[in-house]
Amino acid sequence: MNFSLLLILQLRRLIGETLQVATDNNLFEGKLTAVGNGIIQLQAEAGEYEQETRTVLIQLSAINFVREL
C-alpha cells in the first residue's frame, strides 16, 4: 500500500474519487474536486432525492476523517 507522507498529498491523489469527509459535527459525501493549501473542495450531494450538488470547502484542520467510498 502506497500512501503519501502528508494527508494533503494523499488527498491530492484522491481527486476525482467519491469520499466521505467527517468534521466535528457534519458528514459530507461527494466527489473530491480540488485540494488547495489547507483546504479541500467537495462536490457534495445536496439532498437525498435531488440530483443537485453543491460545492463544499472543508478546512484540512477540521477534518475528523476521510473515507474512500
Add this chain to the structure above:
Amino acid sequence: MSSKHLHHASKEMKKIRTWLEKLDLDDSTLEQIHSLLQERKGDVEQILKRMRGEGQEQRALLADERELLQKICDALHTGTSLIGDIRDELNDLIGETVEITVNFGLVTGTVRAVRIDYVVLEDALGRFVYLPFTNIQAVALLD
C-alpha cells in the same frame, strides 16, 4: 584542604627567609629576595585560591550528576514507562484492529499505515479511512 596548603606554603616561605638570613648577604640583596618572595606569596595564594574554586566547581558538577542519576534510578524503580506520542503508538499497532475516537464519533478498522500527520485504517468493507492525528481523541485496541 586549601587553607592547609596556604599554611604549608607560608611555612616554607619563612624557612627560606631564615636560610637567607643565615647566609651572609648584604642588606640590599636580602631586601630584594624578601620582596620577591612577598610577590611570589601573592601568586601562590592566588593559584591556591583558583585551585579551591575549581575544586568547588567540580564538586557542584558531581552533585548535579549524582542528582540526575538518582532521578534515572527512581524512574527505573517506579517503572514509569516512557510512552511516545500518538504516532509512535499507532506505528506499534500496524496490523491491529483499533477503534479511534474523533469528535464526530468512532471509526473502527485495521491500522494499515502511519504517515507524518495521519493514520490509515482499513474498515470492515475494505475502504481506506484517513485520520489526521490532530483530531484524534482516543485509540482503543480491539482484539
